[in-house]
Amino acid sequence: MRELGVQTLLDLLGIFVFALSGALAAVRQRLDVVGMVVLAEITALGGGIVRDLVIGAVPPAAFTSLGYVLTPLAATVLVFHWHPQVARLMPAVMFFDAAGLGLFCATGTTKALEHGLSPLHAVLLGVITAIGGGVLRDMLSGQIPSVLYDRQLYALPALVGAAAVAAGWAADLHGSAVTAAAAALAFALRALAMRYGWRTPRPRGVTDRP
Template identity: 45%
Template sequence: MVGDIPFEPVLEIVGVGVGAMSGALAAVRKQFDVFGIFVLGWAAGLGGGLLRDVLIGAVPPVGISDWRLIVTALVGALVMYFFHPRLQRARRFIVVLDAGALAVFTVVGTVKGLEYGTTAVAAVIVGVITGAGGGVLRDLLTGEVPVVLHDRQLYAVPALLGAAATTGLWIAGRPTPLVLSAVVLGVFALRVLSLRFRLHAPGPWRGRP
């Protein structure tokens, strides 16, 4: 909680909804049945949070205990179940949803790790895992190589920078909701701009030509 405002829970609910929509839309593109769509929506929306809570010792993990987040994930999947005819061909829409989930979960995961008393380094790692975890589970369940590991896309880098910025702001003094929102927007913008301008991480070093 930032100050007296329950900011992180609200932000986490937003992230779960966005992530679930991304997962459900990916399931639709793979022609999953209704059960598969809901499972993938749940996994993409809550997978990163599950991994985070296991790592920091938060029991039970919110992904299986917080009814608000579970309902949010199911509603996000339900939206995609009914509206997919307009969206299933829009690959860019999945990418935008995924970028939004990455940004939100990175900040939320980092803050929760810090609230549980982790070190700064551990908080950054937890933030990155929270941000990328749902997308990794989504890709694995749809038979895809996780985007964080291939195509040299700037996926983990925005999460790493966002987690580091959040940790730095926390150490300097508990950040306000406005400041955290700015970090979320920064991570989102960096991810989207890296796709727009085809910015890539370096590939394997092949020696001097």
């Protein structure tokens, strides 16, 4: 029961930080409060809904837990009233995105493994959990999804974090500590990539986007 509580807390934390990034993206696109709520909810819950549908955990957790719906609303209220302060406290949207990415790839992989998926398929689903909401956010706000060109590493940190969870599972290391460590690993890789401009390679002769 205690493990379940910690897992839920980590999930809600990931939902909150992804919702912040969605709400901030809406502010940057000059959307109204309805647009903020939509982007916050989609960013926070989109990847998890896809995950739950794939593993057969229906109805998805987003539709059975009041906290999953109210947490993005709380993030929206925070950004609605104090978005200049929120944006100044952290490196804007990308910091929140990195935190959510790490948390979601770890919790998504863990849930997939608990539902009997193989380590490889659990890793793939963990990555989808992490990037799904961000892809939907970018599409709805009129941007090319970052994952399509992995700007400053996006999918790769999620893959590393998900693989760390699967490796721990294979070594019979389960629990919230493993999940949190994998999330921190993915977050650190993403943060370092943003700090130092690391990028995945492009085909030979293809230059950066203007």
